[in-house]
Amino acid sequence: xxxxxxxxxxxxxxxxxxxxxxxxxxxxxxxxxxxxxxxxxxxxxxxxxxxxxxxxxxxxxxxxxxxxxxxxxxxxxxxxxxxxxxxxxxxxxxxxxxxxxxxxxxxxxxxxxxxxxxxxxxxxxxxxxxxxxxxxxxxxxxxxxxxxxxxxxxxxxxxxxxxxxxxxxxxxxxxxxxxxxxxxxxxxxxxxxxxxxxxxxxxxxxxx
Ligand SMILES: [Cu+2]
Numbered sequence: 037x038x039x040x041x042x043x044x045x046x047x048x049x050x051x052x053x054x055x056x057x058x059x060x061x062x063x064x065x066x067x068x069x070x071x072x073x074x075x076x077x078x079x080x081x082x083x084x085x086x087x088x089x090x091x092x093x094x095x096x097x098x099x100x101x102x103x104x105x106x107x108x109x110x111x112x113x114x115x116x117x118x119x120x121x122x123x124x125x126x127x128x129x130x131x132x133x134x135x136x137x138x139x140x141x142x143x144x145x146x147x148x149x150x151x152x153x154x155x156x157x158x159x160x161x162x163x164x165x166x167x168x169x170x171x172x173x174x175x176x177x178x179x180x181x182x183x184x185x186x187x188x189x190x191x192x193x194x195x196x197x198x199x200x201x202x203x204x205x206x207x208x209x210x211x212x213x214x215x216x217x218x219x220x221x222x223x224x225x226x227x228x229x230x231x232x233x234x235x236x237x238x239x240x241x242x243x244x
Contacts, residue, residue, distance in 0.1 A: 059197050060220075061194065061223060062192055062194055063193055063194070063195050063225045064190060065183065065192075067191075067230075073233075076188065078204055078231055079182065079183075079204065080183050080229065081179060081202070082193075083200060084199075085199040089180055092113075093113045093114065093115040095151070096110055096118045096119070098119075100122045100123060103126075108171075109172070112175070113180050114176055114177070115153065117151040118151060121146070121147055122144060122145050122146060122147075127144060127145045130162060131162070131165055139152055140165070154176045159243040161173055197221055200220065202217075202218055203215045209231050209232060209234075213229060
């Protein structure tokens, strides 16, 4: 009797393992300029086209170190609460005037009193009221599938099988790369991406 029960349990476990639920493939994006230079800090976003995106959101941290925001670019899902610790020995006053999230944190050192919840999609530019050179960006997106390229221009993420629309953003891009559809299967996928950057520009590219 006990043996029979064990066999049933084993069959259920095997069945669960064999089911295609949550099957994901590694997708590697390699972002380069038309001249072939690595395009680090490029945000890539994948909107699922076959099924609604799974619910949920995470938390994120944007630190202030040596009068700079770290990281310089953050991509988060709508609804994410961001903490803004201050690791400097001077006080900062973090603010945004971007329509997707207008806020000001009172001048503070150490830990701020509250997190900031980014509740609308869009591009948010952060500044500090005391230090004009402090600038950072938060891209708030409506999908859990996104990544940011490292200095070498590549980013990797695991995507469930299916079709996606991929969009990309870099603060210094001349024009957004056209959105592009891609299909993720069981095998790893390499996605080359060309982003035309103007390193000298003072303008911030809009989120496409
Ligand atoms: Cu500051």
